[in-house]
Amino acid sequence: MYEHPYLASAVTAHEQEQLAADAERRRQLRERADQIVPRAAGPVRRFGRRMLRAVTGPRDVVSISPRDRGADAGGPADRRVPDGRVPGVREPASAR
Numbered sequence: 001m002y003e004h005p006y007l008a009s010a011v012t013a014h015e016q017e018q019l020a021a022d023a024e025r026r027r028q029l030r031e032r033a034d035q036i037v038p039r040a041a042g043p044v045r046r047f048g049r050r051m052l053r054a055v056t057g058p059r060d061v062v063s064i065s066p067r068d069r070g071a072d073a074g075g076p077a078d079r080r081v082p083d084g085r086v087p088g089v090r091e092p093a094s095a096r
């Protein structure tokens with residue numbers, strides 16, 4: 001039914017302590033920004049990168065069309081398979 005006044009004041013006091021602690025933590029981070037060292041990628045970050053790479057394709061794929069490269073460039077246009085695809089070159093996910 002009704003909240004006890006002590007409960008409301010205790011919650012308010014706890015929230016104010018949390019806000020003060022967060023402000024202090026942010027102040028320390030700003031003052032010591034040069035001491036922050038990024039952590040090595042853990043299993044979740046590595047898995048996320050692997051999934052992102054699977055969706056977007058490898059980084060070494062060049063998205064220059066064969067027409068822009070020229071016919072004598074000897075690029076992937078020379079390696080087309082009968083259905084018109086180029087082996088090793090991934091098309092965007094929207095084209096699939």
